[in-house]
Amino acid sequence: YTLALMKDALQPLEAPLQAATLPQLSIVVPTFNERDNVTVLYRRLDATLKDVAWEVIFVDDNSPDGTSDVVRGLARQDSRVRCIRRIGRRGLSGACIEGILASSAPYAAVIDADLQHDEAQLPKMVALLQSGEADLVVGSRYIEGYKAEGFNKQRAGASAFATEIARRTLKVEIADPMSGFFMIRRDRFEQLAPQLSTQGFKILLDVVATGQGKLRTVEIPYTFGARQHGESKLDSMVALDFLGLVLAKLTNDVISLRFILFATVGALGLLVHLAALFIALEVFRAPFAEAQATGAIVAMTSNFILNNFLTYRDQRLKGFGILRGLLLFYLVCSVGLLANVGVAFSVYDQEPIWWLAGAAGALMGVVWNYAMSGLFVWRK
């Protein structure tokens, strides 16, 4: 009897429940302060997508302008609208990844909320995936038929430059790996997802670089329009994320941008330490031991602040969390110092070369501080 039951449970469902309403296509829309754009986009999707069962998944990073309230309002009227509201996290790439992973449809698209991408291309993109011609379809601004009305000269130059860097260093072959507009088979995306970076804007570049040789890719031209409401969130920090992504992919994910930023902040900390030591000794006439301790505390504090603003800005600690984080950071760094001295000492014991021992200790210290900060101070 049990066996019969088990057999029953293993039977595939004869017909899917509510087959008519199961989406074939999930359209993922990352949003940050797009209150005035989401309804327009929803209406346009509704008008454009006639022959495919679709849903739209808005992934909002808790926008202060109340975007998620507007999205939920839409969702109450139309079950094809879904809302993912993330709290305490920021980032375009991460939002897109979460949105696609929340889909069960065979195909997923990513499109910006600000109406700069051309939703009228979506039916063509689905058709290319459905026919099996492609695993990934990219809306491209750099092939024939391309127009970028939404770009000023400066932005166009920067985008072209970044595209060149990406194409040369990562051997990416498509014309517009910086595009934020694409559609992919969800099963393929799911295979790549564990290797994708959640930082920054360049999700497509990451997908293409990670899936190299495994994704049949087709590019179709579209016109990058002007933004309707609100403003762009692309800033110089996003450029930094781009370099980090290139570096991470080049080193097979061994060196991350976060580590480089952390180490750079650490090196700056040494200068801060020396400056504080000098001031304590010369200006305040403090005894050396006290001056040295002051230097260490000043340097750790400034490192903490810089890391909170730069290295971990997507997980920035706020309010009371800052104090707690700072105290934990002191603790992490103190143990890191012991590890540093310990390693340097044992290297020196084997091979009395001062700079080798010193460098080994410093490396141990920074790796320790980095690993432990990620686990305890800016943990996810």
Ligand code: GDD
């Ligand atoms: N959830 C979430 N979190 N969404 C975000 C975030 C974030 O931190 N930052 C931006 N977005 C959303 C915006 O609300 C918008 O819907 C979309 O991501 C694109 O952001 P924009 O700020 O409008 O970027 P852009 O127009 O300068 O850049 C776009 O075009 C580039 C091509 O030139 C993006 O699509 C880029 O990915 C693309 O490279």
Ligand code: MN
């Ligand atoms: Mn935009």
